[in-house]
Structures are given as structure tokens and as C-alpha cells.
Amino acid sequence: QVQLVESGGGLVQAGDSLRLSCAASGRTDSSYAVGWFRQAPGNEREFVAAISRSGRRTYYADSVKGRFTISRDNAKNTVYVQMNSLKPEDTAVYYCAARRDGTSWSVDEYDYWGQGTQVTVSS
Secondary structure, three states: OEEEEEEEOEEEOOOOOOOEEEEEEOOOOOOOOEEEEOOOOOOOEEEEEEEOOOOOEEOOOOOOOOOEEEEEEEEHHHHHHHHHHOOOHHHHHEEEEOOOOOOOOOOOHHOOOOEEEEEEEEE
């Protein structure tokens, strides 16, 4: 079992930046690909970004490409997403998720999920 805990959310203004963290604990001896997803009220959970187990490959949703950067520090068992130039439409609960196999865009293909952290961007 792997436990994931997100942190770093908050209330910011449009154009501001935030960095979210996803700390893993438990059976982290096996490396995992990690994805970030978000869910706004009334919407389905959607893919934001993903990073491979080594950190060499990263993937982004078109809506955040060029503004968000995903990274990982395997020594700290932590994955980050740096979010710049935030927009009101980025407002959502952000979740990190992990899977043993390669990266994926699909919510259904992740094995472990954190509890989420709220990001609110005011205009």
C-alpha cells in the first residue's frame, strides 16, 4: 500500500503561482508513475500532468501546458507541480495519484489516490 498526501493548495489571484506537493509513504520501495488530476464542482475529474518513475518523461493537458511543471524528488518520495499564471478556470480540488506501470492520462488506471487539496483562483 502507498499513501499519498497533497499539500500546497490555497486561495490566490489570477496570475499568481502555487506549488503543490504530493508526499508518498508506505511501500515506496517500488517506484511509481504519478499523475495530477483536478476536479471542479459539477465536473468530472480530469488529467492535469503526469511524470514517469524516473522523472525523465512528463506529460501535460493542453489546458496547462506552458504554465504548469511537474517534477519529482525520488529521494524525498515527493512529486511537485509548479503552477504559474493561474487562471480562475484552474480552480478545483487537485489530486495526486500513483500507479506501478507507466504514466497514464486515465483516472481509472491509477491505483492510489490522495485526499486532494483545494486551489481557488480569484479573478
